[in-house]
Amino acid sequence: MIDPMPLYHYMLKEMGPQHWWPADSKMEIVIGAILVQNTNWNNVDLALDNLRAKTDLNVEKILQLSQPELEELIRPSGFYKNKSKSLLAVLKWFNQADCDFDKLSAQTGSHLRQTLLALPGIGEETADSLIVYVFDQPTFIADKYARTLFSCLGDPTTNYRQLKQQVALPASFTYQDAQEFHGLIDEFGKVYLKNSEKFNGSFLSQFQLTTIVRSENIDNQR
DNA sequence: GGCCAGGACACCA
DNA sequence: TGGTGTCATGGC
Numbered sequence: 001m002i003d004p005m006p007l008y009h010y011m012l013k014e015m016g017p018q019h020w021w022p023a024d025s026k027m028e029i030v031i032g033a034i035l036v037q038n039t040n041w042n043n044v045d046l047a048l049d050n051l052r053a054k055t056d057l058n059v060e061k062i063l064q065l066s067q068p069e070l071e072e073l074i075r076p077s078g079f080y081k082n083k084s085k086s087l088l089a090v091l092k093w094f095n096q097a098d099c100d101f102d103k104l105s106a107q108t109g110s111h112l113r114q115t116l117l118a119l120p121g122i123g124e125e126t127a128d129s130l131i132v133y134v135f136d137q138p139t140f141i142a143d144k145y146a147r148t149l150f151s152c153l154g155d156p157t158t159n160y161r162q163l164k165q166q167v168a169l170p171a172s173f174t175y176q177d178a179q180e181f182h183g184l185i186d187e188f189g190k191v192y193l194k195n196s197e198k199f200n201g202s203f204l205s206q207f208q209l210t211t212i213v214r215s216e217n218i219d220n221q222r
Numbered sequence: 223g224g225c226c227a228g229g230a231c232a233c234c235a
Numbered sequence: 236t237g238g239t240g241t242c243a244t245g246g247c
Contacts, residue, residue, distance in 0.1 A: 021228095033228090040227040043245055078244040082230075123230045143228060159237085160229095186228060194226095 001168045002155065002209060004140070008177065011184040014203050020183030021133045026101050028057055029133050030094065033126050034086050035077040046076035059091050059099055086121025093119060105135040112137070124160050129182075138178040140167045145189030146182075152199050153209045 022041075023029045031051065035044045048057075050073040055061035062070070070084040077083060097104055104112065109131055116127040128141045140146075142163040150163060157163040169178070192202040199205055 036227090037229040038227070038242090039229090039244070040246080043227080043243095046245080076244060078227090079229085079242050080244080082242060086230085121230065125229065129228080141228090145228070182228090189228085 002150075002166050003170065004167050004181065005170060005173075007153075007207065007209070008181045008184070010207060011188065011204070012180060015184055015187065017180055018183030018187050020179055020186070025057070026134050027059060027094075027099065030090065030130065031057065031087065033129050033133075034083055034090065034121060035074060037079065037083065037121075037126065039078045043077045047074040050074065050076070059095050062091055063088065063095060082121060086119070089120045090122065101134065105137065109135075109137045109139055113139075124164070128164075132175060132178045132182060136175045138169055138173050138175045140164055140169055140178065141182045142167065143182075143186070145186045145193060148189060148193045149185055149204075150209070152193065152196070153204070153207060155209060 021029055021032070023032055028048070032044055032048065035047050051057060051062070054073055055065070065073070067084050067088065070087065071080045074080050074083055074087070107115075112131060112135055113127050116122050116130055117124070122130075125141060125143050128139050131137050131139050132141060140163075142160045147157065147160070147163050150157060150167075155163070155166070157166055188202075188204065192198045192204070
């Protein structure tokens, strides 16, 4: 298991708070989380601008769109056929819950996660991002930048689930911490993780994951 | 013109 | 369970 606190505090001290995610509302985060899958934020902004102009990001107005109409609006974000299906299904689910974020947040994180994963187009990373940024619950987002960073720091994990199981958030870790940690990792990743040379020249290159405690039966502990 | 960006999913062995 | 191909756009 890995205690991420030393790394988190070190990055926070060096980089300062990142205040992710850039959005005006929780519904915008939900929509953005789907649109941003495997694309860049510039393309997402183009799609969000189209959607905002047509619907003001109002859920009921979006649900009134036909799928071809929605596809056309979100086309700049890529994979628009898949994303339009996912978007309609997810927004329908929110709408059935009266878009009551507080009520939905009252569920336990694991239950919420299972529910989200059952929705089309919502995988582990998107589900965890929603839990942290929309439902205000702490969990670790083991995205590509996180996996690359932990790999650079000497942890040999390869896939999402493996790293997530290894990183043990302490009970004191708040959802604000989880938001900051993810923001720090991704901001660091954008600048330093593109090649090993840049990472080796970074402030984090000398950091040691000294608190790693290996376990033979991580799966059995969960 | 090729590569990449804050993934998910179907399919196959 | 893990690896691979597919889905698509815009910026550099």
